[in-house]
Amino acid sequence: MNLLDLVIAIPGVGFLIALLIPRKQEQAIRIFTLAVSLVTFVASLGLATGYKFGQAGQQFVTNVVWISNPEIHWHVGIDGLSLWLFILSTLLTPISILISWRFVRNQPKEFYAFLVLLEFGLVGVFAAWDLFLFYVFWEIVLVPMYFLIGIWGHDRRIYAALKFFLYTFAGSVLMLVAIIFLYNRAGTFDYAAILSGLQSGKVTLTHGEETFLFLAFFIAFAIKVPIFPLHTWLPDAHVEAPSAGSLMLASVMLKMGTYGLLRFCVPMFPTASHENAPWIVILAIIGIVYGALVAMVQPNMKKLVAYSSVSHLGFVVLGIFSFTQMGFDGAVYQMLNHGISTGALFVLVGFMYERRHSLAIADYGGVATVAPWLSAVFLITTLASIGLPMLNNFVGEFLVLQGTAQANFEWTIFAALGVIFSACYMLWLYQRVFFGQTSDEVKHHMPDFNAREWACVIPLVLMMVWMGIYSQTFLPAVSETNAKILEQSKANTALQVSLPRREPNAGLTLAAGGHIHAH
């Protein structure tokens, strides 16, 4: 049992112990779950400090048989793609518990236990190297989130939970079918074995099979991301979910989709990935612009942030399907950025909801006059979210757009429009909520941060600045692994797909990108 196993096990065991705590002991449950998540976080930092740079492959590997027939392995490991997503999950779980501290009155035991179970599922998803194990963790995540929305949500929680379930379950079923199909072919669930089999030609797929498998995985992941037009579960889920649910949903769960695309879809089905890239890219760009435009006209803060997520995640998908190093790096960085900055937005909106009991933008105004620190932190988060340099999102967006420009400059033109619209919806939101005259309701119900709230936002703000100014802490590990995935995405396709590289002096016509298209 290595450190990684331990970090995954802590929340799992913590969940079971939490269930044993008597229901009356509310404070004990809170403190226990918080302690569990903090210990998990601290332990997970060991993965970062112990991570060996210069090795693109998985580290902290454990590979033992879990179920003998069919052979399913407890095969976990961390590489540059999953390292920071893993730590993002462990960082945000204690925050999700802390922001719920006073708010959750109804069945608190289950609530906090579910948050820890959610963490167990999430870290498992990012560590699993066995497809079946991956699927198990994937489904484990679904369960607590379903209940978080359905039980502790707002007025339309049932509708939202159902919609969430329907969407993601549909995707999961497709993925399961694809996993079983692969098992049938390769005789193993082990991802590394399947991948090397596919690449060495030991496992062969017809063109039709590859396309089918790609689409099955893709749709499952696309729903999770979500990619337009599969996104309509997200705004409802966010609006109805409690703050902790929104935080974990936006910050980590959506990344399960983009992580899956880069981890599984691209390396396993390179030909299909390249062939389908043109329309996926178009959907990504539609998502960027569409999400931003729809966000602009939302009267509800959480819905606005939810649609902004559709826009931001569009950048991630775009980066992945640009098939460039910068696009990949930017996509992964953007996954982390979105987790931090959009997570912070949901945290802050949650704080305001606790005070004013409303998510309607119209019920606010003049908050800056009465709660200057809340307003300042919200402003920093807003600026991070709209990609101001020296804050985190800028680095990711820049790399994605630059990577896209290497592949096809026209895509960049349309995608970069999102940068304009993001300023529109976020600044208008900020103006309506924080500036202007302060109404009596706001004046009397809007105290500034307390110590617990400070503890929630300080780490997030620090991360925005750190990731914005010194990306070298995070990017090298990501780059190494992405370089390997980029190789894999070309490996099988060398014969069919040629990626024209621009001659240094060949000049530029706006139309002449390295079009990514097979044949």
Added chain:
Amino acid sequence: MPIQNLWVIPALPFLGFLINGIFGRKLPKAVINVVALATVILSFAWVVKVYMTAGDLATPVAEHYFTWIRSGQLDVGWDFAVDKLTMIMLFIVTGVGSLIHIYSVGYMAHEEGYYRFFAYLNLFMFFMLTLVLASNYLILFVGWEGVGLCSYLLIGFYIVKHSATTAGNKAFIVNRIGDFGFSLAMFLIVVNFGTLNFTPVFQAAPGKPTETLTAIALLLLVGATGKSAQIPLYVWLPDAMEGPTPVSALIHAATMVTAGVYMIARSAAIFTHAPAAMETVAIIGLATAAFAATIGLAQNDIKKVFAYSTVSQLGYMFLGVGVGAFSAGIWHLMTHAFFKALLFLGAGSVIHACHGEQDMRHMGGLRKHTPITFYTLLCASLAISGIPPFAGFWSKDAILDAAYHHAPWMYWVGAATAGLTAFYVFRALFMTFFGEYRGHAHPHESPFSMGGPLIVLALLSVGGGYAFNVPQILENMFPVTEAPAIPMLLAVSIGVGVLGILLAYYMYVVNTAVPEKITSTFSGLYHLVYNKYFVDEIYDATVVSPVVAGSRSVLWHGVDQGVIDGIVNGVGRESRGFGGVLKLLQSGNIRSYATWVVIGGVALILVMGVVEGVGR
């Protein structure tokens, strides 16, 4: 050569920002003042130190601090460099910046949020200095976006005032449109050059095809039109006058808005090899200069007059760099920083004297009450009118001269605009300081912390053009083509200036009934100009409203809720099995979770059974 530690220059004001921003609410005003002023003045001192010790700067002094973004072929560092162009900008920014900080102590003394004002002002200095020190496009872009942020914060400084915060948003968003172009330019630069560092890009530029360079240059120009308020993106700058007057002087006249001119001059190696783009720069500059000057003729708000004047003068700078006279453009950038900062600070002093009144129709006769303000403003007015030997004369003449050698018609339009300029500035001066006082306040001269900076800037407006001959300083970077001076041109451009002043004197001092007659005779034209050609209204009707309305009714209600959710909800209704799930949730008791766990377990086992079956 010693290590210059260029980073100290922006780091000092950033330190001021942190101190005042974090602790300012609890600090006494005196401490806030010391922090804000000391950091900026020390920054100026560090610039002087660099100037004294860095040698002749024929080759840039470059410093690399650490890697910012490294991915694939791209490697962007936090890199600063100083050459002569940067040196000039550093002196302007820290020099004028220091004066305006001093002035603000008096001007803002009675305002709410004093600490916030100085924190933002210091933050602005940090970003502006980063912008001019950058030695690659991405760091320049950091400063570029950062000054935009500070502009947004300071325009909307009076946060309870809706028009102010709206103007802040407008400034940010319009600038974002420009930045969209700037970023596309950067992407093209990386695609074609593989780097964003100035030195290698400019070295390789001559070898690249013209179409590539033209595309890059035009996209950079889009960015510059946003930041420097040129057609078609100038609309944010007049609204930016909602901010406190020192902000208008520092950010929206002397420094930030000139960043576009600086950036084009910095990118001269790209622009000079893209003649079509250069021509576009010149035409946009000239058109903006003339267009904005006409609007300036009809404004009654003293700050609005100077705002349109700024747009117009920035147009001159664009004309200068567009016709290839980069050093003349920078020269005008510098002299404009002196006299326009002075005009705004003087206007602030006037507004201060009149207890917040900005409408010149309620001023008049202030010459007697505020003599220092009057005489310093007179210097600035003469400078902007191009009267020798005042500062503006030298730089404007250099631009018009270059324009004539490029295309004579450009000269004539520019010269005519110079006449308009002299007219509207002296119109403002006469309406404010001559005749009888028409307001109800008790005008008084401003305190010395405000008067002192006015005097220094007045001296610079008088002698700054002659004393700092920018084309000579920058001769190595931008060789000046020796063309024979044409005395006729000189006579014309001085003549129109004098003519404009005399006409303003006649209409606003001698025979004050004339303006009324003119506006009633040409009332249609007057209203068109008075209402700024309705450009804001046109943008609103053709861009803003359709986008917002379309997003709401078509995209959100139509596509999202109508089409997509219509399908999803239909599917949901059809699948009755989920009704049971619904009930479980409503009951919300622990037994239902247990049921769930069981269902999950069964499903898992079933799946594994299936797998075993198909998997041999």
